[in-house]
Amino acid sequence: MKTIQELESLCTQIRRDILRMVHTNNSGHPGGSLGCTEFLTTLYFNHLNHNTKFDMDGINEDLFFLSNGHISPVLYSVLARSGYFDIKELATFRKIDSRLQGHPTTHEKLEGIRVATGSLGQGLSVAIGAALTKKLNNDKQLIYSLHGDGELQEGQIWEAVMYASANKVDNLIATVDYNKKQIDGEIDDVLPMGNLRAKFEAFDWLVLEEKNGNDLESVSNILSEAKKQSRNNKPIVILLHTEMGNGVDFMMGTHKWHGNAPNDEQLEIALSQNTETLGDY
Amino acid sequence: MEMKDTRSGFGAGLTELGKTNSKVVALCADLTGSLKMNEFQNNHPERFFQVGIAEANMMGIAAGMTIGGKIPFTGTFANFSTSRVYDQIRQSIAYSNKNVKICASHAGVTLGEDGATHQVLEDIGMMKMLPHMTVINPCDFNQTKAATLAIAEHMGPVYLRFGRPKVPNFTDANQIFEIGKAINLKDGNDVSILATGHLVWEALEAAKILNELNINAEIINIHTIKPLDKDAVIKSVSKTRCVVTAEEHMLNGGLGDSIAQLLSREMPLPLEMVGVNDTFGESGTPRQLMEKYGLTSNDIVNAVKKVILRK
Known part of the structure; x- marks a missing residue:
């Protein structure tokens, strides 16, 4: 169990990893990665019951599925810093012959990845499948998933949402990265999603909401609450309000950094706001 | 010559697998009767998953169910098993190399009166283009049953194609189906x-x-x-x-x-x-x-x- 100070230190280092990974290739998705750093760090270091000696079947482990695969930089950094693979491998992100593909995949057998994601809207169905198998196996551990808010525009998500409540998939905790932005701009300008809470409630999910999705203590509390409420006949969704680009002042408050990498000068400024804590890769 | 539909061969194979292989689970998108999955459903309700008319979700759930060791068999018409869900199969099943058996009935024009919306004629092409995918198209009831049993033993994604009409059942009832062997x-x-x-x-x-x-x-x-x-x-x-x-x-x-x-x-x-x-x-x-x-x-x-x- 990490203290809040230790988690903060990890988050700062992970933000550096994300920035350096996308900068090296001049490609990748820093905005959502930075916005979900606190969530994934808290989940992996303090909540998931997992084994970094990777086994695909994950029997008697909690499993996590990243449905919005484009925020792979934060997942790769969190996995490496959890001990799934050497942090040196982060330097290969998006390069030829790398296991760290632009979007996560099982194809290169990277430890910690259980399904390919990137084409949006598919991860919730996969998570439900894994949750059903856990039930068949009488495995009491939980399934976690993360989705972009823009990703909820995909129809498959709502097929899955409908299925999960109808079939009481209550060993599933889905989180929505609710930053209200997507590539083309504000969600409200692209395709307004209306009242997400009401939508999930109408589909008979238990909805938890956290307004401070970049605050470590708040994230930890909402994850604990979700776990407590699990196995009670309803799937759970956490609407996690986050700030895209969190931790880098010029990347916050805009959708511009969804899929753009910083240049040399911008990287330097961004890194100066996140000084090295645990050692760069 | 005995006349039987290949889809019933699939159903018979699935029924047998239900008894012999506890890892086998079946998913269906509101076509249980058409796919002849009723017997499996009746025998093993806990291993049968009715997903409703939501094929994309079915493919994703099937991919997820492999994690933890199940062998999912999905059942719907060939058109809805392929073109409707191509990207779900491509990413969640083929690229992810998941042990899912995509079982597709009513392939081709012999589906008959329903017409072109349901008569997929492109499915073999779509499926064979996907890396990792095995594509099987058996010829009669007996061979479809044997193929259904065989694919459960094969590790990796499989597309099993069969049809609706009753056709001559001329191959050996006790044949051993060897994938990839003409x-x-x-x-x-x-x-x-x-x-x-x-x-x-x-x-x-x-x-x-x-x-x-x-x-x-x-x-x-x-x-x-x-x-x-x-x-x-x-x-x-x-x-x-x-x-x-x-x-x-x-x-x-x-x-x-x-x-x-x-x-x-x-x-x-x-x-x-x-x-x-x-x-x-x-x-x-x-x-x-x-x-x-x-x-x-x-x-x-x-x-x-x-x-x-x-x-």
């Missing part, structure tokens, strides 16, 4: 007829007509389109020196396309293809449609006559 049904020296699915029976009928014309055809059942049994094809063709392919599928992307690629690379020899030529199907009885779209034994005979002249 079956020689009749020796011959004048032409190799390579057929798959419902067209295997038509090829055997064609061989009788050809015999009366003093043409001795070799008939090979290519039940596995991918991986293709190249050795069996080359061995036959090196003897007969010409080929006719026959399938209830679009010429583009089907068995004929795979054979054309193989021959042009390794043994360029005359080839004629029996299949649907760049058109959609329509409503009608299965037999009427096979005749209209050129998928009968007579069409195979005509193709043979043509290809022999090109030798």
Whole structure:
């Protein structure tokens, strides 16, 4: 169990990893990665019951599925810093012959990845499948998933949402990265999603909401609450309000950094706001 | 000759698997009766998952269920098993190399009266293009049952294609199905007829007509389109020196396309293809449609006559 100070230190280092990974290739998705750093760090270091000696079947482990695969930089950094693979491998992100593909995949057998994601809207169905198998196996551990808010525009998500409540998939905790932005701009300008809470409630999910999705203590509390409420006949969704680009002042408050990498000068400024804590890769 | 539908062969195979393999789970998108999955559902309600009319979700759930060791069999019509969910299969199943068995009924024009919206003729092409995917198209009830049992033992994604109409059930009830191993049904020296699915029976009928014309055809059942049994094809063709392919599928992307690629690379020899030529199907009885779209034994005979002249 990490203290809040230790988690903060990890988050700062992970933000550096994300920035350096996308900068090296001049490609990748820093905005959502930075916005979900606190969530994934808290989940992996303090909540998931997992084994970094990777086994695909994950029997008697909690499993996590990243449905919005484009925020792979934060997942790769969190996995490496959890001990799934050497942090040196982060330097290969998006390069030829790398296991760290632009979007996560099982194809290169990277430890910690259980399904390919990137084409949006598919991860919730996969998570439900894994949750059903856990039930068949009488495995009491939980399934976690993360989705972009823009990703909820995909129809498959709502097929899955409908299925999960109808079939009481209550060993599933889905989180929505609710930053209200997507590539083309504000969600409200692209395709307004209306009242997400009401939508999930109408589909008979238990909805938890956290307004401070970049605050470590708040994230930890909402994850604990979700776990407590699990196995009670309803799937759970956490609407996690986050700030895209969190931790880098010029990347916050805009959708511009969804899929753009910083240049040399911008990287330097961004890194100066996140000084090295645990050692760069 | 006993007449039976290949989909019932799938149902019988699934029922048997339910009893013999506790890892097997079945998912269906509101077509349990059409896919003949009722018996499995009744015997093992805890291992049967009705997902409703939501095929994309079904493919994703199937992919997820493999994590933890289950062997999911999905069931819906071939059209909704492929074109409707191509990206879900591509990313969550094929690229992720998940042990999902995509079981697809009502393939081709012999679905009949429902018409072109439901008569997929492109599915073999779509599925064979996906890396990791095995593509199987058995010819009758017995072979479909045997194939259903065999794919449960195969690790990796499989597309199993079968159909709706009752057709002659002529292969051995106790056959062992070997994935990727073509079956020689009749020796011959004048032409190799390579057929798959419902067209295997038509090829055997064609061989009788050809015999009366003093043409001795070799008939090979290519039940596995991918991986293709190249050795069996080359061995036959090196003897007969010409080929006719026959399938209830679009010429583009089907068995004929795979054979054309193989021959042009390794043994360029005359080839004629029996299949649907760049058109959609329509409503009608299965037999009427096979005749209209050129998928009968007579069409195979005509193709043979043509290809022999090109030798």
